[in-house]
Amino acid sequence: MTAGARSVSVGIDLVQLSRVEESLATFGDRFLRRIFTEGEIAYATATPSLTAARLAARLAAKEATIKALDLAERGVGWREIEVTRRPSGAPALLLHGNALAAAEEAGAPALSISLSHEGDYATAVVISLSKENS
Amino acid sequence: MIDRIRKILKDHGRLSKDAAVYPEDGDLYQAGMTSHASVNVMLALEGEFDIEFPDHMLKRSVFESMAAMRDAIAQLTGDKA
Numbered sequence: 001m002t003a004g005a006r007s008v009s010v011g012i013d014l015v016q017l018s019r020v021e022e023s024l025a026t027f028g029d030r031f032l033r034r035i036f037t038e039g040e041i042a043y044a045t046a047t048p049s050l051t052a053a054r055l056a057a058r059l060a061a062k063e064a065t066i067k068a069l070d071l072a073e074r075g076v077g078w079r080e081i082e083v084t085r086r087p088s089g090a091p092a093l094l095l096h097g098n099a100l101a102a103a104e105e106a107g108a109p110a111l112s113i114s115l116s117h118e119g120d121y122a123t124a125v126v127i128s129l130s131k132e133n134s
Numbered sequence: 135m136i137d138r139i140r141k142i143l144k145d146h147g148r149l150s151k152d153a154a155v156y157p158e159d160g161d162l163y164q165a166g167m168t169s170h171a172s173v174n175v176m177l178a179l180e181g182e183f184d185i186e187f188p189d190h191m192l193k194r195s196v197f198e199s200m201a202a203m204r205d206a207i208a209q210l211t212g213d214k215a
Contacts, residue, residue, distance in 0.1 A: 015170055023170070026146075027177045035173060063169045077189035078173075098189060 011067030011126045013060040017052040018120050020059065024052075035059065035078040043085065056122035057115040058083045064126040065093060065111070074102050083113070091115050093126065107131055135207065138182055139200045143167075146174040158201045163194075172197045179203065185210040 023031045032041050036058060044054035062081045066072055080099040084092050093111045095103050103109065109128040116123050136158060143153035143162070150166035167175070175197060180186055185207060187196070196206045 013169065019170055023174055023177075026174070027181075030177060030181075031173075034177065059170060059173075072194040075190035075193050077192055080189065 005132050007130045009068050009070070009128045011064035011069070011128075012123065013063035013067065014121055014123045015056040015060040015063075016120055017056045017117070017122060020052050020056045024055075035062075037079050037082045040083060053117040053122055057117055057124055060122055060124035061091070061093070061113055061115060061126065064113070064124040065095075065099070068111070068126040068128040069099070069103060069106065069109075071099060071102055074098060076102065083115075135204050136200055139179070139203050139207075142175055142178045142182060143200070146178045147171050156200070158204075159199050161198055162200070163198060167197075175203075179207065183207050183211060 032055075036044070036055065040055075040058050044051050044058065047054075061083045062078050065081045066076065076099045077097065080095065080097040082094040082096065084094045086092050091113050093113050095111075103111075106128075107130050109130045112127045112129070114125045140153045140156075143149060143156075147153060147162065147165075147167050148171040149156065149162065151160075156162075156165060162172075176187060176192075187206070187210070191206055191210075196202055
C-alpha cells in the first residue's frame with residue numbers, strides 16, 4: 001500500500017501468556033536472556049504480577065517487527081529488536097545490529113508500535129512508514 | 135539426529151500433526167508451529183545438541199522443517215551429532 005510517495009507495511013502477532021509462563025518454567029533464565037534485552041527483562045520483572053504479560057507483549061512485538069520489516073530470512077537475533085518506553089510510558093522500538101542495518105537499507109522507515117494484553121493473550125502491532133521519495 | 139529432532143518437536147512444537155511421522159521436509163509452520171513454539175524448539179535444540187544458533191542463522195527457513203534443522207545442527211556441530 002502507498003500513501004503518496006511513502007510506503008506502509010504492517011506486522012502483527014499474538015502471544016499466549018500461559019505459553020510464556022511455560023517457556024519460563026521449562027527454559028528459565030536461558031529463555032529470558034536469549035530473547036529479551038536487559039532493559040526489557042528489568043521492566044518485565046519489576047512487577048511480578050505483570051511479568052508474563054509484559055514478556056508476551058514484547059515477544060509479540062519482536063515478531064510483529066520481523067513481519068513489518070520483512071526480516072524473516074534476514075537472520076536477526078531476538079535481542080536486536082528491543083521494546084523501550086517513552087517518558088509518557090508509551091512503547092517504542094529500538095533496533096540494533098542486523099535489524100538496524102536492515103532497516104537502514106530499507107530507507108530507515110519510521111516505526112510505530114502498539115501493545116495490548118487481555119486475559120491470556122498479548123498482542124503487538126508494528127507499522128513501518130518509509131520516508132518520502134524512498 | 136532426526137529422531138531427536140522429532141522428540142523435541144513433539145515436546146515443544148505444538149504441531150497439529152504427529153511429529154513422529156511428519157515428513158522430514160514437511161513445512162512445520164503449515165503443521166501449526168507458531169513463532170513462539172519455534173523459539174521453544176530452538177532453545178530445546180540448543181540444550182539437546184549443546185549448541186547455540188548464531189543470530190545469522192535465526193531465519194524462518196532454518197526452522198521450517200526437520201531436514202532444515204538437521205542441516206543447521208550439522209553445520210554447528212561439524213556433523214558430530
